Amino acid sequence: MMSKKDNKGFRIPDLTRVAGPISSIGAIVVGLIIGLIILLIANPSKALEGFGWIIGGSLQSPKDIGNVLYYATPIIMTGLSVAFAFRTSLFNIGASGQFIMGAVGAVIVGVHGKFLGSFQWVAALLASMVFGALWALIPGILKAFYNVNEVISFIMTNYIGMYLANILVRETVYHKLTNRSLPVAATANIPKMGMDKLFPESMANGGFIIAVLIAILVYILLNKTTFGFELKACGFNKDASRYAGINAKKNIVLSLLIAGALAGIGGGLLYLAGSGKYIYVEDVLAAEGFTGISVALLGMSHPIGTLFAGLFIAYITVGGSYMQLAGFVPEIIDIITATIIYFAAFALILRSVLQRFRFRKAGDKS
Amino acid sequence: MEYIIEMLNIVKEFPGIRANDDITLQVKKGEIHALLGENGAGKSTLMSVLFGMYKPESGTIKLRGQEVHISGPKMANELGIGMVHQHFKLVHNFTVLQNIILGVETTKNGFLKIDEARKKVMALSEQYGLKVDPDALISDITVGMQQRVEILKMLYRDNEILIFDEPTAVLTPQEIDELMTIMKGLAAEGKSIVFITHKLEEIKRVADRCTVLRRGKSIGTVNVADVTIEQMSEMMVGRKVILHVEKAQMDAGKPVLEVKNLTIRSERAKKNKVNNLSLEVREGEIVCIAGVDGNGQSELIYAISGLVPVNEGQIILKGEDITNKSIRYRNVHGLSHIPEDRHKLGLVLDYSLAENLILMEYFEPRFQKGGFLRNNEIIKHANKLIEQFDIRSSEGYKTRVRSMSGGNQQKAIAARELSRDPDLLLAVQPTRGLDVGAIEYMHKQIVRARDNGKAVLVVSFELSEVMRLADRILVMFEGEIVANVRPSEVTENELGLYMAGAKRGDAG
Ligand SMILES: Nc1ncnc2c1ncn2[C@@H]1O[C@H](COP(=O)(O)OP(=O)(O)OP(=O)(O)O)[C@@H](O)[C@H]1O
Ligand SMILES: [Mg+2]
Numbered sequence: 067m068m069s070k071k072d073n074k075g076f077r078i079p080d081l082t083r084v085a086g087p088i089s090s091i092g093a094i095v096v097g098l099i100i101g102l103i104i105l106l107i108a109n110p111s112k113a114l115e116g117f118g119w120i121i122g123g124s125l126q127s128p129k130d131i132g133n134v135l136y137y138a139t140p141i142i143m144t145g146l147s148v149a150f151a152f153r154t155s156l157f158n159i160g161a162s163g164q165f166i167m168g169a170v171g172a173v174i175v176g177v178h179g180k181f182l183g184s185f186q187w188v189a190a191l192l193a194s195m196v197f198g199a200l201w202a203l204i205p206g207i208l209k210a211f212y213n214v215n216e217v218i219s220f221i222m223t224n225y226i227g228m229y230l231a232n233i234l235v236r237e238t239v240y241h242k243l244t245n246r247s248l249p250v251a252a253t254a255n256i257p258k259m260g261m262d263k264l265f266p267e268s269m270a271n272g273g274f275i276i277a278v279l280i281a282i283l284v285y286i287l288l289n290k291t292t293f294g295f296e297l298k299a300c301g302f303n304k305d306a307s308r309y310a311g312i313n314a315k316k317n318i319v320l321s322l323l324i325a326g327a328l329a330g331i332g333g334g335l336l337y338l339a340g341s342g343k344y345i346y347v348e349d350v351l352a353a354e355g356f357t358g359i360s361v362a363l364l365g366m367s368h369p370i371g372t373l374f375a376g377l378f379i380a381y382i383t384v385g386g387s388y389m390q391l392a393g394f395v396p397e398i399i400d401i402i403t404a405t406i407i408y409f410a411a412f413a414l415i416l417r418s419v420l421q422r423f424r425f426r427k428a429g430d431k432s
Numbered sequence: 433m434e435y436i437i438e439m440l441n442i443v444k445e446f447p448g449i450r451a452n453d454d455i456t457l458q459v460k461k462g463e464i465h466a467l468l469g470e471n472g473a474g475k476s477t478l479m480s481v482l483f484g485m486y487k488p489e490s491g492t493i494k495l496r497g498q499e500v501h502i503s504g505p506k507m508a509n510e511l512g513i514g515m516v517h518q519h520f521k522l523v524h525n526f527t528v529l530q531n532i533i534l535g536v537e538t539t540k541n542g543f544l545k546i547d548e549a550r551k552k553v554m555a556l557s558e559q560y561g562l563k564v565d566p567d568a569l570i571s572d573i574t575v576g577m578q579q580r581v582e583i584l585k586m587l588y589r590d591n592e593i594l595i596f597d598e599p600t601a602v603l604t605p606q607e608i609d610e611l612m613t614i615m616k617g618l619a620a621e622g623k624s625i626v627f628i629t630h631k632l633e634e635i636k637r638v639a640d641r642c643t644v645l646r647r648g649k650s651i652g653t654v655n656v657a658d659v660t661i662e663q664m665s666e667m668m669v670g671r672k673v674i675l676h677v678e679k680a681q682m683d684a685g686k687p688v689l690e691v692k693n694l695t696i697r698s699e700r701a702k703k704n705k706v707n708n709l710s711l712e713v714r715e716g717e718i719v720c721i722a723g724v725d726g727n728g729q730s731e732l733i734y735a736i737s738g739l740v741p742v743n744e745g746q747i748i749l750k751g752e753d754i755t756n757k758s759i760r761y762r763n764v765h766g767l768s769h770i771p772e773d774r775h776k777l778g779l780v781l782d783y784s785l786a787e788n789l790i791l792m793e794y795f796e797p798r799f800q801k802g803g804f805l806r807n808n809e810i811i812k813h814a815n816k817l818i819e820q821f822d823i824r825s826s827e828g829y830k831t832r833v834r835s836m837s838g839g840n841q842q843k844a845i846a847a848r849e850l851s852r853d854p855d856l857l858l859a860v861q862p863t864r865g866l867d868v869g870a871i872e873y874m875h876k877q878i879v880r881a882r883d884n885g886k887a888v889l890v891v892s893f894e895l896s897e898v899m900r901l902a903d904r905i906l907v908m909f910e911g912e913i914v915a916n917v918r919p920s921e922v923t924e925n926e927l928g929l930y931m932a933g934a935k936r937g938d939a940g
Contacts, residue, residue, distance in 0.1 A: 291800075299780050306777055308739070309739065309778070313760075
């Protein structure tokens with residue numbers, strides 16, 4: 067027979083199959099309601115005002131909308147990264163490590179590559195892609211050739227990546243006084259591509275446009291190419307794809323390589339945004355990698371869905387920042403926005419689990 | 433007469449299809465009631481309605497004369513309805529006992545009362561002649577044993593109404609005999625049984641009455657004793673079915689497949705799975721491998737198709753040594769394979785029908801250009817095969833294969849593999865789960881491939897199929913070929929002796 071022990075590993079339910087965009091929106095509503103309840107408990111008198119900011123804060127001016135696009139950019143990329151790996155039925159919990167490695171790659175080229183002139187930003191972005199991809203390559207090879215569960219190796223590479231990033235920053239682009247990376251050259255910043263005109267005073271830049279283009283590319287890759295056909299086949303049924311002569315090892319490695327590249331570019335786009343972001347030398351995992359998991363879930367692992375999910379989470383985050391005006395401290399705001407995001411994602415998982423148990427509805431028109 | 437179950441005017445729709453269209457089924461207490469119908473006629477759907485997995489659009493279900501609304505499998509169980517599904521639902525890394533009590537564990541102070549459960553299971557298996565090893569892992573026991581576990585599961589829950597969805601499709605003839613005896617025993621004890629099968633002899637053997645479905649509608653219910661097998665198949669298909677295969681005499685040509693001294697070792701057992709085996713299949717020849725399941729047939733086929741590595745020996749395809757070639761290489765050099773396990777190997781259940789039909793060829797220039805899939809071609813190809821092989825589904829080429837009926841899934845695989853125009857066709861149980869009309873068609877296709885000078889190697893556990901189809905029969909026993917005969921030279925009885933290892937012939 068074939069491999070006796072079917073290594074299932076950790077598996078996120080494939081949401082694209084059970085639910086459409088409707089359920090994503092339903093999940094978001096659930097998340098918002100739970101956020102409101104927590105607000106009511108935390109501070110009943112200010113709750114409604116605070117909630118009003120969450121909902122409306124991002125829509126006050128073009129500047130706010132521009133900032134939503136700015137915040138959405140990196141998490142769209144990590145979301146795409148997680149979603150892409152999902153399609154091969156791999157759980158990329160390592161997007162955080164890939165993200166920060168990508169950021170380091172971009173910053174190194176951004177600081178030391180002035181000789182590249184107006185190509186510097188392109189080179190820096192490519193560096194972020196390569197760094198991210200290489201960082202996912204290690205777990206990819208372990209998974210493909212030694213059947214090491216990717217979740218475990220990804221968690222390890224997250225921490226190793228964090229410390230390695232600290233070392234690399236300290237050795238190559240360190241500003242001692244501030245304990246962070248040096249600023250990148252002006253030519254390393256992503257061009258605005260007209261976003262500054264559309265959304266004046268905001269931090270919006272060409273990075274968002276690049277992320278949108280990449281989401282479309284990922285969509286085409288997954289749905290229109292033989293490569294995507296192979297990847298998804300491996301994800302759905304490893305044995306059948308082997309029977310069809312598809313090289314599963316190659317596909318696992320390539321899938322994670324691409325997932326890593328996507329997360330890495332996310333790091334590049336954030337730290338080359340010209341918004342005064344620096345890599346601090348500290349022992350904290352990059353949150354964008356984990357937010358990417360929620361984004362991918364809410365986006366149903368669909369590239370275009372992921373795009374919108376990233377926008378939604380950024381929208382809540384920017385809106386939430388205005389809650390300070392209602393007298394909430396930043397920590398509470400973080401809790402509220404995180405609650406909304408995670409409950410929305412959780413509602414989706416729950417729904418799919420429920421559906422799995424009661425598949426009586428499987429054929430019903432929904 | 434008292435009916436224990438009445439399903440009246442049941443309608444169940446899926447997007448694009450009315451799977452059950454005003455069906456009525458009435459089962460008497462203590463009878464074995466057969467449900468017969470073509471692939472996709474709606475049998476499994478009707479039973480899923482009874483088991484509470486689907487909610488019908490309209491119609492009523494009565495249990496012992498009382499109307500009931502069955503909201504789910506759990507409630508069905510509480511009402512005494514149990515089901516053995518077409519594809520089993522067992523937890524593979526659990527033991528037999530754990531599987532049986534799963535979901536209805538009795539506990540004391542939060543601890544499982546496992547000893548009591550064990551006693552009950554042993555008593556039941558004694559009472560109904562269902563021998564099992566309660567501590568064996570599901571993954572280690574045969575399909576026949578797994579089925580017994582499913583039956584014990586129903587009995588353990590004190591179910592009175594037992595639904596068997598194509599229980600015999602996965603069994604060997606010996607296991608089928610045993611199952612028939614078990615079923616009769618159950619009915620004698622007062623259990624009521626609904627029995628789905630495509631094999632009319634089985635209906636003749638055990639069933640009291642039979643309800644026939646066609647394309648979602650019920651055609652009628654008959655007393656099995658009053659009708660012939662031919663009448664039943666005509667009721668079901670709507671025309672006469674010719675069950676014997678028309679086959680012209682043909683001289684075999686050059687060898688297409690040569691297997692030389694093949695040995696495949698077993699990790700656990702001392703005996704080799706395949707032991708120094710040699711065989712040859714020539715152009716224009718159908719060779720059937722007969723044998724009891726588990727005598728190395730699967731390993732032999734997997735070795736030829738490249739799915740398991742070879743320890744010793746050679747595999748030669750059209751004169752070329754392919755022993756160490758990749759699976760893809762074999763697939764594009766004239767090898768086609770209808771595998772034994774359609775869900776595990778043959779299909780990507782979450783892909784559409786169209787996607788599954790190009791699974792072996794998506795990379796060929798006719799389906800892709802510069803790495804981009806050519807959708808129009810893919811759909812055209814799918815529609816052609818759907819029409820040719822009469823693959824029935826709810827939404828045509830777009831249908832997700834998971835939602836298709838078992839027999840139509842099998843047709844899809846066969847369509848894909850036969851349409852590739854292979855030089856060598858490996859077919860394991862090619863007609864498993866097919867209705868008589870589809871079997872007739874499948875046999876014709878296999879014979880046609882042979883008439884076109886292709887080589888065909890079939891593994892079948894059904895002697896009647898082997899006798900009908902083969903130009904030459906090889907009997908496999910414990911990894912070796914113990915007989916090499918022409919169907920005209922043997923009787924089924926003799927084959928049985930070879931298969932049991934009681935007789936050895938000229939294996940050359
Ligand atoms: N969950 C589902 N969603 C959509 N269509 C379905 C679903 N289940 C069944 N169907 C469709 O309903 C029809 C009847 O299917 P069913 O499985 O009941 O057939 P069957 O009589 O059991 O056939 P077989 O002998 O091949 O097992 C088929 O056309 C099938 O494609
Ligand atoms: Mg069925």
